[in-house]
Amino acid sequence: MNHPSFVSPDLIRQRFSRAMSDMYREEVPLYGALMELVEQTNRHVLDSNPLIAQQLVSTGEIERLDLERHGAIRVGTAQELATLARLFAVMGMQPVGYYDLSPAGVPVHSTAFRAVHEAALQVSPFRVFTSLLRLELIDDVELRAFAQSVLDQRSIFTPAALSLIERSETLGGLTEQEADEFVEQALETFRWHHSATVTAEQYQQLSAQHRLIADVVAFKGPHINHLTPRTLDIDIVQAQMPAHGITPKAVIEGPPRRQCPILLRQTSFKALDEPIAFTDQHQTRGSHSARFGEIEQRGAALTPKGRALYDRLLNAARDELKDFPSEANAARYNALMTQHFSEFPDTWEGMRHQGLAYFRYFVTEKNLDSNTLKSSTLDDLLSGGYLRLEPLVYEDFLPVSAAGIFQSNLGDAAQTHYGVHSNQHAFETALGRSTLDELALYEECQQRSIEHCLATLGKCL
Template structure:
């Protein structure tokens, strides 16, 4: 028998994303309405600005999802599963500083080629039990979590096989995708009784979501829009209740980083375990929602510092504000942040890919020319590198807006990241380094072609 060729991790990731999106549309019909709205808005923008830098083949398939895990062993296994899909942990996010008892990383592709094939990413949070102030409740939650297994047996078997043999054939990869969906499905039967659920929720709603159910059920998927302000306005018109404000930077000619909004979490019926076997009580749970994102340029550390200092000046959103007022306020405060790509590049605030203009003649390149000269002559052009990651404040804002009121517990310490990396079995990659490498490689190619000089 001739051995079947391995399916590329990029193809497995693409298949999984498509299957996950279909599943979530069935479970949360409002998400399908949201995707249609985003597609409608994107079509309008594409027709009016066909050369807009964000437009590309990946736009219609772009999604990110989010899950919340309960134990380090769950994180270990999910990391192995995502690795088979060509997704690796990038960025460390300590959300405890915003009163959320988790820390997070994003599993995503890391190379230009893989990102262009399919940029799907999963923002993955892990519960930090040490942040639960009630010791008795903490122990109860830990005992619940240690007893559950969120993975289908076939997932473990196929991940083992992929690791031992170096990949999976088409049949096995399809089985992996199908069985992996079980981890992300919604289960309306809680693992706990209503009293325990209420106690968890009172301490922090996220505890009830993480520890109260059979699995981590994906809590949102996120299509990418080219005009998030238009989507925010149109959501209510289409019967999709939006959150109050768009998270992240203001609207700009040169978009930066990440802007996000969402519709409010759904109230869904659940069955709680009763005091006796077979007994159940009816209740409800809020966790799953639909998010929309608009992605801009990846900023350098210098650019991030400027962004954060301006956001600090803006202060926190207050309930008396509305989105239009908030965006107007942000736009005024962000006036020191240049809004042309050339100025942003000159001030080293963002990362860019350097490419040769196809219509340019290399005969026009003077020996020893500087890269700036070639840019001014139009021989070389720059394209902003899309920000593929997340903003801690925005992530926390989305969490908070869909969890409701709760006690806020924060912590300081440096060991949490080390513990997460130990569970992951690898170090978490720094996204600044990934963007810098993409920019550097593009400059090297230009230098080799033109012989130009770079500072």
């Protein structure tokens, strides 16, 4: 239990998320335009679709909708990753899931730092998709050694941030004043730097190996490269982006449009080309592109059976396309996705019946006698109208979609093929702990809701 004078980690996370959003809006003005478009779209959906509005109110998601963000950050060393894990722990965020992006041509593996309990997620569903550069995938031995030497010389955390992390770990939390200072100091790790730490030639060598390698290695810190709001209808946002001066990527990543959304759909605008100064230049003459805007629509979390079906249908559509989804083949890709995903049930009851998705259960106002409760199964209580269900929101990420977003902002030339080099053990060794199994978290949440309903029904008798 927290000390009475300590600020809840959930509230620190909420403050940090807001501060991050304010900082990113100042650094990337298009993010502000994107936020306005998402807010307009969400208002339109809530006004025109009472069922969606009712679902969000009944689950409590309506309060978190405007707060919802996910950020992305890329670090270069095991020490940086391990310290980030400690920094996020101050905010009640744990590493959930392991994502290997190397098969899709991106030389990183990743996890998502987030809250893990539904009560904490209601306060702040802020997530940070955190990637570790895989230097071992750089085939040029001299360039690999150079990249390592540059990374070894930098410190991405302020001394005050490190001190507050240690204080929180030692005492069990932070006071009000310390929490405010922590947010301010932690924010510096994510700030954009206009000055590179390498020469123009060295930058080009890193970029020629992979543009993401240059993005990680060539700067003082791992600037946040996008901050993502949640929309209730990503297709409207995608269609409206050009009218707001924003050019969207060619295709929406993730499943196709459905009546009952599943997992995660994402789109973005192209990375900004921003001026930077190299160490051998006295004025800003170079440029770098890494930071972009992204929007997401979250659907239901799928069970292992549901994920297996999703992966099979996605792979079938991509295999038939025989290419990376792009502007040239976007219409065909979307048609193939719709065609293949017709096999996936598009009703909540159909998904529940086949064991494809996770749900939260709620007690209705219908009266129940003790004999009925004792003899009833979960299905009986649902069909009898004593319980109702809502899909559990998918709080995590999809490796193919993440790679697709990264690639669209790095350019086609960055589509390097590394083969399959998954190494979760190495990632967790660098992290200093195991990542959590996201499917187990959803299973636990669903089971908690069932047990709470049964306990509530028992008390009402």
